[in-house]
Amino acid sequence: MSPSGLKILAYELTPLGILCLRRRKLPSDPGTTVTEVTLDGEFLMSSRNTASERALAESALEMHPGLELKTLVGGLGLGYTASAALASPRVGSLETVELLPQVIAWLDQRLWPLADELKADTRFQAVQGDIFKLLAGPPKRRFDLILIDVDHSPEERLDEASGSFYTAKGLARAKRHLEPGGILGVWSYSECIPFGEALRKTFAEVRIQPVLFQNRLADTVRTDWLYFGRS
Secondary structure, three states: OOOOOEEEEEEEEEOOEEEEEEEEEOOOOOOOEEEEEEEOOEEEEEOOOOHHHHHHHHHHHHHOOOOOEEEEEEOOOOOHHHHHHHOOOOEEEEEEEEOOHHHHHHHHOOOOOOHHHHHHOOOEEEEEOOHHHHHHOOOOOOEEEEEEOOOOOOOOOOOHHHHHHHOHHHHHHHHOOEEEEEEEEEEEOOOOHHHHHHHHHHOOEEEEEEEEEEEOOOOEEEEEEEEEEEO
16 A cells, blocks of 8 residues: 555456545544545445445345345446345345446456455355346346346436436336335436336335435535335
């Protein structure tokens, strides 16, 4: 790690841009080290605050009373949604679909904090693929929980090709991949009223959940948003 407390763990060229995995110390919070991901120099995710990523799984589990739940996670990230789901003994299997093979390689190389935990869980597997293409096609198998954390929001996407997913037609196609009573959950860093309306057109039961995070360093409160629909 450099004298400034920053260490670049990986620097990868991807179809979405330059993806960087880094670890750094926080001068404002001595003793704290965070793992972060940036895309073309812009902040993408961090291990510092993972409340909303974990809540995506925890809230979906609260909504579903079943056992041996078949779970599909779109977007591996730093693994916090998958970890929160696997913390429940009611999850029987969990498959994560990640677009970028570089991110899966980081997991295999154990470059981020939860890698050992996930690799040790026999219920977990990570596969390379496009979650939006998967959900747009006919289902080969169905899931009890489908949790999506890929784009910044339905209106600010990493790849414009995912836009159709956030429409009523796209959600109807995704709904075919759910078992009866299954839950679709979507993470967003901002509220999106049109997406909420599309959910209500598709699902009989919809839950929209704000998750607040107090940023002590900037003395501000950030709100992430979770969207759920029950089939």
